[in-house]
């Protein structure tokens with residue numbers, strides 16, 4: 001389904017675990033009324049998780065089942081999708097993609113605070129150092145809709161929210177229904 005037939009845009013908020021996606025999405029959803037879709041939570045609730053990985057202490061996604069289940073709500077528009085990767089999703093779903101980023105010390109502290117350790121901690125820090133999610137986003141979507149946002153402090157979070165509100169206003173202005 002094309003963007004034009006949506007009554008509100010779909011936003012993807014992505015980035016390495018710990019960069020602040022949930023925090024930003026929750027505030028954005030509260031302020032705008034757009035629906036916050038926490039992909040991991042939705043996958044759990046709808047039995048879209050596959051085998052457990054004991055090293056990373058998480059499960060892989062049953063992507064086909066998850067995407068089928070989300071198609072209708074994504075086609076309608078008005079969603080904020082929160083996930084640490086953009087690879088599973090069809091390009092046509094999103095009007096804009098925000099990749100949140102932090103510095104490595106900040107991310108390290110946040111992940112330690114969350115109980116990450118060993119390979120899981122090291123791999124996530126590497127993921128941020130090598131900007132894996134940003135590279136993924138650039139290869140998955142048109143470059144003009146992919147935006148990096150530094151999200152280290154409360155002040156940056158507020159700036160990021162303001163920037164997204166500004167973008168949303170512009171979207172509604174440009175896509176006004178006749």
Ligand SMILES: Nc1ncnc2c1ncn2[C@@H]1O[C@H](COP(=O)(O)OP(=O)(O)O)[C@@H](O)[C@H]1O
Nearest residue numbers: 017018019020021022023110151152153154157
């Ligand atoms: N802009 C920010 N400034 C300071 N702390 C933040 C910011 N964004 C998130 N945090 C904190 O970082 C931790 C991880 O945030 P979270 O939103 O859960 O990340 P993610 O959803 O990307 O895994 C939380 O403790 C949260 O309070």
